[in-house]
Amino acid sequence: MRVKELAGKTAFVTGAASGIGLGIATAFAQAGAKVMLCDIEEEALSAALKQLKLTNADVEGVKADVSLKAELVAAAEATTARYGKVHILVNNAGVGGGGPYGTWTEASWNWTLGVNLMATIWGIEIFGPLIEQHGEGGHIVSTASIAGLISGASNAYNVSKYGVVALSEGLRLELAPRGIGVSVLCPGFIRTQIVNSRRNVPKRFEEGVPAMPTSGPRAEQINMIRERVSQGIDPLYVGELVREGVENDWPYIFTDLEFEPFVEARFAAIKQGFDHIRGRSPKH
Template identity: 70%
Template sequence: MEKLEGKVAFVTGAGSGIGLGIAQALAAAGVKVMLCDIDEAALGAAVDGLAATNADVAGVRADVSLKDELRAAADETIERFGKVHIVVNNAGVGGGGEYGEWTDASWDWTIGVNLMSVVWGIEIFGPLIESHGEGGHIVSTASIAGLMAAVGPSYNVTKYGVVALSEGLRPQLALRGIGVSVLCPGFIRTQIMDSRRALPDRYGEIEEMNEEDAASEFVQVARAAIENGIDPRYVGELVREGIEGDWPYIFTDTEFEPVIAERFANITAGFDRIRDRTPER
């Protein structure tokens, strides 16, 4: 999509962080944006801030882990703007315990927000993009943890899933005039470490990080890295450029490139071990 001005975008998790940065960058490019978030206060502030710049924006509150609410948000987007060209499945949470500590509720929450909302976002919005015949683009936010298992089990699983879903759908949707990109950010200044602030009541009590884990060197380093991370607005500009250029992968920096390269080297080594063997059939 080389020309974004006048197009319509729907962005989840747009009340703050990466989602807001993307909404800001798209609005600055002349895109009409429907911001979606579970946090009504943050959503209202984000919409008001963008509207003050004369951007054509609106907001809709939705818990994207509930398919019916996401579908209702799509209906409201069409009612407000008439059509949609760009969908950014960005909402995400960091949650879930480590091995021996996780619960069904924490898996359900993390999978619902991080993975199923992406599946449903594509299922719901894909046909809406196809319907007007003008083409479009879908961006789904994974994480650098979608290419290296470096965080918690449920987070890793969902982010790997978003990468796999995006890679698999990219050639299929290209035939339908829809570009597909997966965003794999590193350390960005967001509230991901405080995801429980938006935990729906229906999940009940989800395991909290114990004091020992919260005080661990890994958690403290991660929290500091995020607090001093990349500006979300910069990420938004990368996403805008990625949509315009139809990038398959959108990275935010090269910090973890050596780790990912080592992973692929280990995969190659696995093939090397059996390269000269002839399997029985």
């Protein structure tokens, strides 16, 4: 049973105090959904809730570090205590951690994969049964990135986002018979705080996550990304696209066409790999 309209449904959104998460929470609330906003930043969460409540939205907030499974379990319990049922899960929390080859650290990998990928896996494991049990259908949206389809560097961020895409593609087939739709959001440059992710590094990873470089080619690349992000697409527009994607059960939700040629080039390179062996008989 698909979620054809959001009115009266309950959604749980991670990373909801700012950026894309807040855009999604706002679009859902405006469509008449009840929304539990989850975020690690308490002040930003309070400000977001205050703003949304001015519009008479039925919203509540819960603080959690989604890279800790126990905190996600507690957030799920707070959601069912407040709203009873959950219909929509949005695994959106994300960090832009991890440098290219030669700059890797264990803490960077653990933090980035913990927030971007493991929290998505745990979110589905925890909320999936809650969506199934009421029999009213539901939907899961997980935020990957266009970097989940085209990898420009060997970093933890891209690896985590490819993981989210693979997880979503597989789950879509598995959960369709259970009445749960699955979409993966692959945004391009959106006006968020992704470049300042280090502000939320948990204490257990703090020492091992290096500060942003201030000079050299990598610093220039980060500054270019920072500039693109600051001029990026409005997160509220992304929220509306996600609402439409849920209501129409889109497998992939994109935000713009900028990277379409790069995705096509990747597919062409994969096709070329098959062309190399076309006509050859495998030896058994």
